[in-house]
Amino acid sequence: MIETAGLTRKFGDVIAVEDLSFAVSEGEIVALLGPNGAGKTTTVRMLSCLIAPTAGRAWVGGYEVHQDPTAVRAIVGVLTETPGLYKRLSAQHNLRFFAELYGIPDPDRRIEKYLRFFGLWARRDEPVAAFSKGMRQKLALARALLHEPKILLLDEPTAGLDPESAKSVREFIAELKGEGRTILLCTHNLPEAERLCDRIVLLRTRLIAEGTPEELKRRLFGSRVVVELANPRPEIVEELRLPGVKSAEHSDGKLWVEVEDPRFVNPILVRRLVELGAEIISVREAETSLEDVYHELMEGDSAQD
Amino acid sequence: MHRIKTVLLREWAEAARIKMVLFSIVFLPLFMTGFATYLVWQGRSLPPQGQAVLLNTALIYFFVLPVVIPLSIAAYSIVGEKEQGTLEPLLATPIRDWELFLGKALAPVVPGLLLSWGAFGAFLLATWVILGAISAEVLSLPWLLSIFALAPLLALFAVFVTMIVSSRTTDTRAAYQFSSLAVLPALIPLIVYSARLTAVNLFFVGIEAGILLPLNVITFYIAVKLFHREEILTRWK
Ligand SMILES: Nc1ncnc2c1ncn2[C@@H]1O[C@H](COP(=O)(O)OP(=O)(O)O)[C@@H](O)[C@H]1O
Numbered sequence: 001m002i003e004t005a006g007l008t009r010k011f012g013d014v015i016a017v018e019d020l021s022f023a024v025s026e027g028e029i030v031a032l033l034g035p036n037g038a039g040k041t042t043t044v045r046m047l048s049c050l051i052a053p054t055a056g057r058a059w060v061g062g063y064e065v066h067q068d069p070t071a072v073r074a075i076v077g078v079l080t081e082t083p084g085l086y087k088r089l090s091a092q093h094n095l096r097f098f099a100e101l102y103g104i105p106d107p108d109r110r111i112e113k114y115l116r117f118f119g120l121w122a123r124r125d126e127p128v129a130a131f132s133k134g135m136r137q138k139l140a141l142a143r144a145l146l147h148e149p150k151i152l153l154l155d156e157p158t159a160g161l162d163p164e165s166a167k168s169v170r171e172f173i174a175e176l177k178g179e180g181r182t183i184l185l186c187t188h189n190l191p192e193a194e195r196l197c198d199r200i201v202l203l204r205t206r207l208i209a210e211g212t213p214e215e216l217k218r219r220l221f222g223s224r225v226v227v228e229l230a231n232p233r234p235e236i237v238e239e240l241r242l243p244g245v246k247s248a249e250h251s252d253g254k255l256w257v258e259v260e261d262p263r264f265v266n267p268i269l270v271r272r273l274v275e276l277g278a279e280i281i282s283v284r285e286a287e288t289s290l291e292d293v294y295h296e297l298m299e300g301d302s303a304q305d
Numbered sequence: 306m307h308r309i310k311t312v313l314l315r316e317w318a319e320a321a322r323i324k325m326v327l328f329s330i331v332f333l334p335l336f337m338t339g340f341a342t343y344l345v346w347q348g349r350s351l352p353p354q355g356q357a358v359l360l361n362t363a364l365i366y367f368f369v370l371p372v373v374i375p376l377s378i379a380a381y382s383i384v385g386e387k388e389q390g391t392l393e394p395l396l397a398t399p400i401r402d403w404e405l406f407l408g409k410a411l412a413p414v415v416p417g418l419l420l421s422w423g424a425f426g427a428f429l430l431a432t433w434v435i436l437g438a439i440s441a442e443v444l445s446l447p448w449l450l451s452i453f454a455l456a457p458l459l460a461l462f463a464v465f466v467t468m469i470v471s472s473r474t475t476d477t478r479a480a481y482q483f484s485s486l487a488v489l490p491a492l493i494p495l496i497v498y499s500a501r502l503t504a505v506n507l508f509f510v511g512i513e514a515g516i517l518l519p520l521n522v523i524t525f526y527i528a529v530k531l532f533h534r535e536e537i538l539t540r541w542k
């Protein structure tokens with residue numbers, strides 16, 4: 001549904017996005033994850049045909065952004081970085097304006113549907129100036145959904161919200177995922193990306209890594225196994241140099257063993273430990289947080305700069 | 306057309322909630338009509354020639370009105386979008402650049418002209434009451450051309466200039482100040498008539514229109530040129 005090939009955008013001398021190629025398939029929710037200034041907003045703007053790429057191409061819903069910008073705009077729902085609502089006008093009035101621009105048939109019913117969905121129906125006649133940040137963000141989401149786009153581009157939907165509102169916005173996004181929409185979600189918030197998205201595209205001007213959260217973790221750290229022993233003996237790590245074992249450490253009476261493929265290596269590892277006279281209490285997979293992966297990748301990237 | 310109308314109606318809905326704008330669309334027509342009427346009242350016992358001179362001066366108010374009323378709406382038009390960050394979601398819709406531009410340009414001009422013509426009608430009524438008849442002078446071709454052809458040209462010019470200026474600044478007040486440039490062409494008849502260099506005549510109306518038409522075409526061209534999504538988002542700061 002979304003595909004980019006060598007997408008590049010420069011602002012004068014500043015390269016905002018360079019040679020970005022990735023794809024989002026139908027019904028998938030993919031995070032565009034990266035720190036501030038990584039080029040997330042620039043990418044979304046290129047995908048929604050607001051600015052032209054300096055080089056490279058992009059297709060959204062089968063249309064090339066450069067050739068069919070109006071067609072792309074009609075099928076894409078965009079949540080921009082700032083909610084961008086007319087403060088003097090009511091919630092309903094804001095939505096009606098956009099409903100007209102998108103040419104939605106029976107706009108009143110559609111507006112009611114989304115105002116109710118986001119819990120704003122009771123306050124539909126109040127000017128947006130009276131709304132909290134969280135309410136504005138929900139209204140902006142309602143606007144992005146109003147024409148029922150198959151493809152959603154969400155630029156930092158929870159940035160700047162209090163934890164409570166951020167949580168409810170995340171719940172709404174999770175619900176949209178259930179409806180089979182294709183979503184590209186920009187965020188610098190790792191747990192958010194991990195919780196909501198099928199796949200993560202790590203961006204810092206260039207694409208740094210890409211994959212499911214699990215793949216990213218495994219690619220970087222392999223799998224780690226924690227073995228709890230009744231008779232811990234630090235020297236035992238020296239005797240665990242087996243094929244498929246990348247490293248082994250001992251700490252707090254536990255062994256931390258990094259292995260290539262746990263399905264093959266774990267049985268060998270356990271047999272070896274038993275031979276060495278270890279009394280095993282438990283064997284389980286260690287958790288690697290995506291946060292570790294993220295920092296590792298970002299640091300690795302800046303080392304190259 | 307539908308989208309132009311949508312933009313236009315939204316501009317009006319927003320403008321109607323801004324005090325400064327309300328002030329200019331209610332107070333200015335009343336004030337100008339009152340002043341023009343006062344001139345006629347003063348000259349009520351003058352001979353017809355003296356009255357004609359006063360009427361010439363009164364015409365000035367109906368040149369200023371259609372220029373000044375749209376200015377207060379137009380200055381807010383783009384700056385307001387920028388302040389509220391609404392341009393980006395707006396530009397993400399399937400609206401075309403020229404549709405947006407036309408909606409935004411017509412939004413201030415239409416009420417400006419309607420109010421001015423309404424004020425002119427009130428003025429005609431007042432001269433009829435005061436002088437017992439509507440002076441043939443006022444219903445002559447140069448007068449009618451001035452009101453119904455020159456005034457729209459002046460109003461459009463003012464709005465195009467204001468849109469160009471306000472697109473280049475985020476500060477509403479600066480936009481108001483710079484857009485005084487937009488009033489310049491309206492000042493020419495003002496000076497000419499108030500200095501009594503000439504009476505309202507076809508020749509002068511023709512010259513003024515001859516200047517304004519190409520000027521409008523040029524400013525329209527520049528404004529539309531500037532009105533591209535890319536430009537608006539990346540340069541209009
Ligand atoms: N209109 C612009 N003019 C100049 N530089 C820009 C513009 N928009 C973005 N940039 C630059 O491009 C880079 C990426 O910005 P952005 O896409 O906003 O990142 P993100 O959304 O990931 O925080 C930044 O260095 C930013 O300063």
Ligand SMILES: [Mg+2]
Pocket residue numbers: 037040041042081155156
């Ligand atoms: Mg951003």
